[in-house]
Amino acid sequence: MCGRYARARYGIDYLIPLASDRDNRWPLLNDAPPADTPSWNAAPGSRQPVIYPDGIVRLVHWGYRPAWAVAKGIPQMVNAKLEKAGSSAWAAMWKNGRILVPADYWYEWKTESNGKQPYAIQAKSGEPLYVAGLTNVLPDREPREFDGFVIVTAEAGAGLVDVHDRRPVVFSADVAREYLNPETSAERAVQLAETKAQPPEAFIWFPVSRKVNRPGPDGPDLVEPIQE
Numbered sequence: 001m002c003g004r005y006a007r008a009r010y011g012i013d014y015l016i017p018l019a020s021d022r023d024n025r026w027p028l029l030n031d032a033p034p035a036d037t038p039s040w041n042a043a044p045g046s047r048q049p050v051i052y053p054d055g056i057v058r059l060v061h062w063g064y065r066p067a068w069a070v071a072k073g074i075p076q077m078v079n080a081k082l083e084k085a086g087s088s089a090w091a092a093m094w095k096n097g098r099i100l101v102p103a104d105y106w107y108e109w110k111t112e113s114n115g116k117q118p119y120a121i122q123a124k125s126g127e128p129l130y131v132a133g134l135t136n137v138l139p140d141r142e143p144r145e146f147d148g149f150v151i152v153t154a155e156a157g158a159g160l161v162d163v164h165d166r167r168p169v170v171f172s173a174d175v176a177r178e179y180l181n182p183e184t185s186a187e188r189a190v191q192l193a194e195t196k197a198q199p200p201e202a203f204i205w206f207p208v209s210r211k212v213n214r215p216g217p218d219g220p221d222l223v224e225p226i227q228e
Contacts, residue, residue: 001079002151002168004212005131006040006105006120006223011049011057014102014128017173018051018180040222042103043215044078050133050149051100053182060099060137061148070146080134080150082169085190093134094186100176101131101151105223106168107212108161108205118212119161120223121205123170123198130176132169132193152193160205170198 036049036057047059063076066089080090105120106129123129135149152169159165171179175196179189206225211217 001166002106002131002153003044003078004107004118004215005042005101005103005168006107007042007049007102008038008040008104008220008223009102009128010038011036011051011102014051014100014130015055015057017128018055018100018130018177038220039218040105040220041212041215041218044076046215048149049102050135051102051130051180052139053098053180054139056139057102058137058139060135061143062150064136064148064150065146067146076146076148077150079153079166081155081166082152082190082193083155085186085193090134091186093136094189097135097138098180098184098189099133099135099149100171100180101133101149101168103129103131105129106131107208108159108165108167109213110161115210116213117228118208118210119205120208120212120225121160121167121203122223124202124204127173129168130171130173132171132179132197154193154197160200160203169193170202171196172198 042048044063048062049057050060063078065076105122107118109116109118132152133149137143137147153166179192207228
């Protein structure tokens with residue numbers, strides 16, 4: 001699963017690469033939320049900036065619990081498996097709830113003899129990561145207690161540090177723009193996630209401080225490489 005990531009820029013910095021000569025809908029700096037500040041340890045249960053199809057960055061709770069899960073006492077979901085896109089749990093969001101989760105790194109862990117070692121993963125190019133997301137929080141509706149967003153993850157065995165893990169579906173800016181476009185069908189969006197996501201060779205990864213093992217610590221030092 002993808003359970004932690006880092007965002008080293010402000011919302012406007014992720015919007016600029018998405019803009020194109022054909023598209024003048026993207027907002028100006030003053031449309032970014034006041035609390036839109038970098039975070040190097042974004043964790044489930046927190047409110048994080050996400051990009052909506054109208055080009056506005058909004059703060060949304062990371063985690064989602066449908067009514068049936070609440071009734072059964074099932075914890076919130078933070079990821080949506082790509083292969084479950086057609087299920088009743090996610091079909092509506094693939095149609096009307098696609099968002100982008102802006103990031104610069106995500107974390108994966110390797111179990112070692114002395115504990116769990118986190119690794120930061122980033123694009124080789126240094127460009128922003130546009131992570132496929134889904135939400136039931138609509139711009140014109142006040143969110144309910146258990147509403148939020150989830151990150152779409154690739155099939156099992158797609159982890160970079162741990163091959164048994166699932167990595168997030170990450171797009172280039174061009175593909176992200178098509179994924180986010182409300183005129184893109186749900187079927188096409190799933191196809192993009194299956195065939196146009198960034199491949200493993202687009203990323204680099206390295207061990208980082210074990211402070212990342214807990215939610216709470218934050219700061220750019222969390223993504224500084226350490227000696228193994």
